[in-house]
Amino acid sequence: HNLYMSLNSGSVSSVSSNSKTISTRNHSYNKSNVKKLGQxxxxxxxxxxxxxxxxxxxxxxxxxxxxxxxxxxxxxxxxxxxxxxxxxxxxxxxxxxxxxxxxxxxxxxxxxxxxxxxxxxxxxxxxxxxxxxxxxxxxxxx
The missing domain is CATH 3.30.2310.20 (RelE-like)
Structure with a gap:
């Protein structure tokens, strides 16, 4: 699993590399809209x-x-x-x-x-x- 952070909401999520979307408590984001932490x-x-x-x-x-x-x-x-x-x-x-x-x-x-x-x-x-x-x-x- 990798950690990702939304640039808009700041929510941090864990997602497997084969997943196409990231789900958080409040939002669902496409991988193209998030930035990998530490990048x-x-x-x-x-x-x-x-x-x-x-x-x-x-x-x-x-x-x-x-x-x-x-x-x-x-x-x-x-x-x-x-x-x-x-x-x-x-x-x-x-x-x-x-x-x-x-x-x-x-x-x-x-x-x-x-x-x-x-x-x-x-x-x-x-x-x-x-x-x-x-x-x-x-x-x-x-």
Whole structure:
């Protein structure tokens, strides 16, 4: 099975190579209308989720509903497929609202919207191609 992403809706699906159409929950697409994930990208990105995992273990995390976490994992999978975090956010939908939150002493903090009430905050290490996630959940970063 290969992963494909719709350029219009951002939905990701699995499809066998002999299939002519791709079915998702909401739409059906012809293979000619979708772009294979990872096509035309240089090298893979990786994620450092140490901060949110340690907060979760210490029960100091902000609970995030399942639909917001699905949005996080969709964005994460798109980045892991080789797309820059900014491009991945734009690919999966404008509602994800990628933006630079602040810049202090060579640290650029970015975020994307997961839902009306939740965002994910992260830094991007371009040279190493690492996304360091600092916080998942909440609407501001402290």
């Amino acid at each position: 035309g990208v240089k090298s893979k990105w990786s994620f450092d989720e140490t901060e949110p995992r340690s907060k979760y273990k210490l029960r100091k995390h902000i609970p995030v509903n399942a639909s917001a976490m699905r949005n996080y994992y969709l964005w994460r999978r798109t980045v892991l497929a080789g797309h820059h975090p900014r491009d991945a956010a734009h690919m999966i939908g404008s509602q994800f609202s990628f933006k630079q939150v602040r810049q202090k002493k060579c640290i650029e903090l970015f975020s994307i919207r997961l839902s009306v009430e939740h965002r994910v905050f992260f830094t991007i290490h371009e040279r190493e191609r690492i996304v360091k996630v600092l916080n998942i959940g909440g609407h501001s970063f402290s």
